Amino acid sequence: MIFGGRKEEDETVVAMLASAIRRDISFGVLLPDQKLKIEALRQSYGGSNHSMRETLRVLAAEGLVEATSQRGFRVMSATQADLKDILLMRVETEKLGLSRALQRGDVAWEARVIAALHALRRAEAAVQASPDDVTALEWDEACRAVTEALLSACGSPRLIEVAGKFYNQSRRFRLALLREGRIDFIARAQRQERLQTAILARDESTALELLEDDIRADLGA
Known part of the structure; x- marks a missing residue:
């Protein structure tokens, strides 16, 4: 003991x-x-x-x-080659996870996704109004929560773990974009609204396309 x-x-x-x-x-x-x-x-x-x-x-x-x-x-290094490779792995793992979640997710999963996206909208409003390390960290955590919610019904803990690993590796690239003022929050909000609509409609092809667009924009690609 x-x-x-x-x-x-x-x-x-x-x-x-x-x-x-x-x-x-x-x-x-x-x-x-x-x-x-x-x-x-x-x-x-x-x-x-x-x-x-x-x-x-x-x-x-x-x-x-x-x-x-x-x-x-x-x-670890943070070269363009690193970014390209991390982007590839995020796109592949998160699209696979969302595809599986769309097939298996129930109403409770939909509610988690909606709640996470709502929290992200509030975090994005806060970081735009007062951009500092505190709001940046809260925004980053809200972004992570959306990714976790999207994949939470995929039925594969290992897939979720791998996706989380590459999400962590991408954080410094995304936070650098935030510090440099290179994030289009209006476009993000519109894309996330469309993603939510596609998920609720179980429109897999549109949802996966929007998710990939969001990941690429998230890393400035």
């Missing part, structure tokens, strides 16, 4: 550290290809050597951090 409690505590610390570092990679506080030294990270984020190393392993599994040949770690 004692050892089990310690394990849960360690897992909680790693989850908190991973969330903080994941956020800072997404916002560009930690730059692409930047070396990540355990002691420096501990001074910034806390934790022990063991918990920080475990955190970096978690982020490496997500594709946000890379283990180097010198047994250290660095932030």
Whole structure:
């Protein structure tokens, strides 16, 4: 019982550290290809050597951090080739997930999608009115919630996990577009309204086309 409690505590610390570092990679506080030294990270984020190393392993599994040949770690690169590859994987996994969800989803799934899209509209209004790190993070989380809702009825936890991995890898590209003022929120709102209509009508071809358009616009492609 004692050892089990310690394990849960360690897992909680790693989850908190991973969330903080994941956020800072997404916002560009930690730059692409930047070396990540355990002691420096501990001074910034806390934790022990063991918990920080475990955190970096978690982020490496997500594709946000890379283990180097010198047994250290660095932030994953963010080149145009990386963006193109991440875009490909997001389009393929999310379209597959939505296709399956449209075949299996019930009224409760439709309600989750509608609620997530409504929350996203409010988050987009907030980030446009007051663009700062807080509203940007809330907007990003609302975007993630929409993706999760769309795929939630696909019937494949592994597919959802893989889609989430590539979503995380795409965050810094999308947040960079937000910082640069290159997101067309009017076009996004119109596209998402049409996507909701297509989902409720179970119009799969239109829904998948709109989802791909949304992902591409989301990453400036």
